[in-house]
Amino acid sequence: MLDPIDFIYNSASATKNAMHRLKLKTNPFSEKPIRGNTKFFVGRTSELREIADIFGAAQYGSVVNAAIVGTKGIGKSSLLNIIYYAAKKQGHWAVELTASQITPRQFLIQVLYNLIRENLISIDGTICSEYIKYSQKIMEIYRKLIDYGDRTPVHYPRERIERDFDFLLNEVKEEDKLCIILVDEADQFAKKSCLSLLQFFHSFLYEDGILAFFAGSPTLMDDLTKISPAMRDRIPKIINMPPLSKEESYDLIMRRLEDAHIGNAKKFDPFTDAAIDKIVEECDGIPRKIIMTCSESISIALKKGVSKIDEGIVKMAMEVLGISVGHQILNHLTPAQSKIVRALAELGGSSTVTELAKYLGNSPGTIGTHLSDIYEMGYIYKERNGNNVYYTLSKELMDVLMNDND
Ligand SMILES: Nc1ncnc2c1ncn2[C@@H]1O[C@H](COP(=O)(O)OP(=O)(O)OP(=O)(O)O)[C@@H](O)[C@H]1O
Ligand SMILES: [Mg+2]
Structure with a gap:
């Protein structure tokens, strides 16, 4: 029999041990605002x-x-x-x-x-x-x-x-x-x-x-x-603002890792040199991309219980992150809501209830209800122009629905 209290205790200490195996006190790649702390700020x-x-x-x-x-x-x-x-x-x-x-x-x-x-x-x-x-x-x-x-x-x-x-x-x-x-x-x-x-x-x-x-x-x-x-x-x-240079990208990763290292860890531990090279190569000098890839790689390594992050893990992390925010939003919508945002995209990204209802062959009441649900979730914007209210796709939805080739 599994004791629920023991279960939580054991899982928590397992994470702690896994972290230790990676020679880290914490995952240093959380995205946090600078707030005057420039310790991790590079270049520019x-x-x-x-x-x-x-x-x-x-x-x-x-x-x-x-x-x-x-x-x-x-x-x-x-x-x-x-x-x-x-x-x-x-x-x-x-x-x-x-x-x-x-x-x-x-x-x-x-x-x-x-x-x-x-x-x-x-x-x-x-x-x-x-x-x-x-x-x-x-x-x-x-x-x-x-x-x-x-x-x-x-x-x-x-x-x-x-x-x-x-x-x-x-x-x-x-x-x-x-x-x-x-x-x-x-x-x-x-x-x-x-x-x-x-x-x-x-x-x-x-x-x-x-x-x-x-x-x-x-x-x-x-x-x-x-x-x-x-x-x-x-x-x-x-x-x-251009992308960071290669040196600056390495510097960004190193500074964060050094801050979280325990004991006698080496410069880029727990990453292998090849893994770091891959991250710098693939992230095009975009700080957020670098941070997210490193963070996701550490999460995967924790789950796997390994002590070294190699190129394979970095590749897996990039696949996970490849799912854009827009796709995540689409997964989260009901079929009816999804049909409406797709119609919005087909109508150029912005439309009124009346137009949408006509386009989808539905009653304005139904469409209006769905739209306000989607609006409440923050996935579309509402804007008044004269007597009309226009609904516009959020940036994330625009990105997946309007630039997609499929
Ligand atoms: N020069 C830098 N040195 C170190 N880290 C940086 C640097 N610039 C940005 N970062 C980190 O990269 C992440 C993204 O940065 P930021 O949020 O400032 O980007 P942004 O251009 O405002 O993004 P968005 O387009 O989404 O608004 C943050 O976690 C930030 O700490
Ligand atoms: Mg910003």
Whole structure:
């Protein structure tokens, strides 16, 4: 008979032993944000130099906003995070936002809220001493922002937000400080429904003392200027992130392994040299690909109970990872839902309930119900354009459904 308590105990210690056999304390390849810890950060010297130049110039009044662009998993968010900490270290105000997590309407509110919370209020919840003489007004704004939520809208009209913002920037902020705004996944703003937000950026990004960095895909600036041509002058600088070099890729793997090694492990233990070469060769200098391949290889080695990771295991890991997120989503949908997202793809990736119902020969009610289920799961986006609501496939589903040859 199997004792359930013993079972869990034994399995847990088996994993621990297997880890030990690999000469590791933990799997060092979990994907975690940098948060100011640059121990594992490699390369990017030319990008950092460009950013340092931008900072330097901005302090002397010549502000040049920049776009940081590159393919998926190349390290855009990580670089943005480093800028955030560098900005804070120099005493500037800084806010970091992810465009895909906020609606355009929420954007300004979120900027204002984060600006106050992260720059004007200390850890114990009181106003930082240097801003104490403005505390009443700041707290008044802050309280309004805390109450705000998409579900419980409070009356906070745009002009009012802009006025409060103006007050913070022009009265509260010291003149020698910059307000650095970091927008990650900025591609989300390259939509018609974001036009008014982009138009706001036109004046906003020309304010003295504001420096903005937008991170996104290689086509970010083209996409933004298609919606709003003036964006090109507002964000004149483009910092392009190329893949890591071979040396940098080796360095990335080694630093993480060394941190997790136990006892007398050698440099690249538990990987064989050939396994490491294969990872560096196959991952094309994309940090996320390298990290995920190493992590998956370790998981497989743990399950197999081996003490060395060879090329064979790396190959298996790459096969497992070959299943894209999009395919995983498709596996997760019911047949009816899957039919709808495929129809969406056939209609060009975006469509209304009416169009879809007509296309599939179903009632709009049924289609609408399915669509809202899929929307709730976050696999499609919803966007209003005039009187119509458009449903659009998520990036992951676009990738599998629209670029697939099968
Ligand atoms: N220069 C670097 N040195 C070491 N690790 C890095 C570096 N750049 C990125 N990474 C690691 O690679 C992973 C992916 O990086 P990140 O999330 O910054 O990429 P991204 O370009 O923002 O990806 P996405 O396109 O999905 O937004 C993270 O785990 C990060 O820690
Ligand atoms: Mg990112």
